[in-house]
Amino acid sequence: xxxxxxxxxxxxxxPSDIRRLFSLAQSLPGVISLGIGEPDSMPPPHVIGAAKRAxxxxxxHYTPTAGIRELREALTRKAKRDYGLxxxxxxxxxxxxxxxxxxxLAMLTLIDPHDEVLIPDPGFICYSPCTLMAEGVPVxxxxxxxxxxxxxxxxxxxxxTEKSRVIIINSPSNPTGxxxxxxxxxxxxxxxxxxxxxxxxxEVYEKVTYDGVKHHCLAxxxxxxxxxxxxxxxxxxxxxxxxxxxxALGPKELIAxxxxxxxxTTACVSGPAQHAxxxxxxxxxxxxxxxxxxxxxRRRFLHTRLNEIEGFRCGLPQGAFYIFASIxxxxxxxxxxxxxxxxxxxxxxxxxxxxxxxxxxxxRFSYAAAYSEIEEALDRVKEAVKGFG
Ligand SMILES: Cc1ncc(COP(=O)(O)O)c(C=O)c1O
Numbered sequence: 559x560x561x562x563x564x565x566x567x568x569x570x571x572x573p574s575d576i577r578r579l580f581s582l583a584q585s586l587p588g589v590i591s592l593g594i595g596e597p598d599s600m601p602p603p604h605v606i607g608a609a610k611r612a613x614x615x616x617x618x619h620y621t622p623t624a625g626i627r628e629l630r631e632a633l634t635r636k637a638k639r640d641y642g643l644x645x646x647x648x649x650x651x652x653x654x655x656x657x658x659x660x661x662x663l664a665m666l667t668l669i670d671p672h673d674e675v676l677i678p679d680p681g682f683i684c685y686s687p688c689t690l691m692a693e694g695v696p697v698x699x700x701x702x703x704x705x706x707x708x709x710x711x712x713x714x715x716x717x718x719t720e721k722s723r724v725i726i727i728n729s730p731s732n733p734t735g736x737x738x739x740x741x742x743x744x745x746x747x748x749x750x751x752x753x754x755x756x757x758x759x760x761e762v763y764e765k766v767t768y769d770g771v772k773h774h775c776l777a778x779x780x781x782x783x784x785x786x787x788x789x790x791x792x793x794x795x796x797x798x799x800x801x802x803x804x805x806a807l808g809p810k811e812l813i814a815x816x817x818x819x820x821x822x823t824t825a826c827v828s829g830p831a832q833h834a835x836x837x838x839x840x841x842x843x844x845x846x847x848x849x850x851x852x853x854x855x856r857r858r859f860l861h862t863r864l865n866e867i868e869g870f871r872c873g874l875p876q877g878a879f880y881i882f883a884s885i886x887x888x889x890x891x892x893x894x895x896x897x898x899x900x901x902x903x904x905x906x907x908x909x910x911x912x913x914x915x916x917x918x919x920x921x922r923f924s925y926a927a928a929y930s931e932i933e934e935a936l937d938r939v940k941e942a943v944k945g946f947g
Pocket of ligand 1: 657790
């Protein structure tokens with residue numbers, strides 16, 4: 559082959575280093591993973607039951623592209639209940655294959671070649687590749703530990719150019735666990751209105767907050783409903799990562815083109831998974847509170863134990879299930895340090911650099927693993943770092 563058969567668009571996209579670490583981890587016996595971003599629990603029994611029932615009843619056919627009507631109605635009721643927001647179930651909701659697909663659909667809808675997309679750095683690993691696949695240009699919005707990993711309008715303002723089209727906001731955040739306050743979100747919302755940006759607001763961790771901290775949906779701020787695509791998912795709230803149900807809410811002008819891409823790339827989300835999602839939304843919510851309470855216990859433990867190990871430094875994040883710990887005390891790159899912990903302690907962590915340049919000097923620890931595993935992992939890490947250097 560004389561010429562590359564791979565599109566220039568895809569040649570820009572590199573696989574995440576997380577993959578390399580996970581396959582390495584799988585090849586080693588006795589590994590504890592604090593790497594993965596998914597709850598260790600099963601979805602509640604009524605949710606599993608709904609998926610099983612759907613299969614038994616032969617609900618194995620295509621569903622409407624936008625998602626089963628009952629699910630879309632349940633989602634719009636949820637938006638009203640949680641945030642006082644009104645969306646039309648017919649034209650302003652699309653049910654997607656996880657939040658991941660919703661992000662991709664939003665990018666394809668909003669971005670022309672060379673348009674700039676403002677991305678939190680460190681931020682979730684999908685944002686930059688999805689931008690590149692839409693032929694946009696990712697522009698990093700630096701987030702720093704000094705600022706409690708909170709993104710703010712003053713940092714973003716100088717990055718705006720006439721090419722800026724989209725800003726991605728993710729609160730609670732992966733990988734830092736920070737939750738943006740009402741004031742900070744108001745500042746970012748005003749900036750989006752003043753600079754005529756569309757916001758992709760990734761709210762997949764909306765229910766995972768601690769210490770009484772509240773999540774605010776970005777679409778509730780003045781002027782934002784019309785320019786916000788709210789991305790959400792059943793993955794984290796209901797421990798449904800493998801069932802792959804997410805959704806986007808937004809004004810119909812933006813949801814209609816997203817639906818088009820969804821139709822021609824995936825047709826629809828699996829029917830039984832959508833029935834599970836209906837049951838998750840409409841059934842008892844105690845599961846969510848109990849899960850978050852257990853995460854809280856693990857969060858406090860991990861925070862205390864990490865700070866007791868010389869070389870690590872971390873704050874107590876208020877959301878999601880990650881601690882983004884500084885490893886500057888070890889004077890190592892995050893990749894080298896994560897590799898060391900994997901080989902020496904048999905503990906998987908994620909190097910901060912995979913989340914963007916500003917993530918260098920940090921490791922992400924997920925506490926979505928069992929408490930006893932976190933205990934054992936921290937004992938091993940404490941021992942292993944004695945020999946580092
Ligand atoms: C911030 C954030 N957004 C979106 C997703 C996508 O999740 P899913 O596609 O399972 O809904 C994740 C998953 O880790 C995430 O951390």
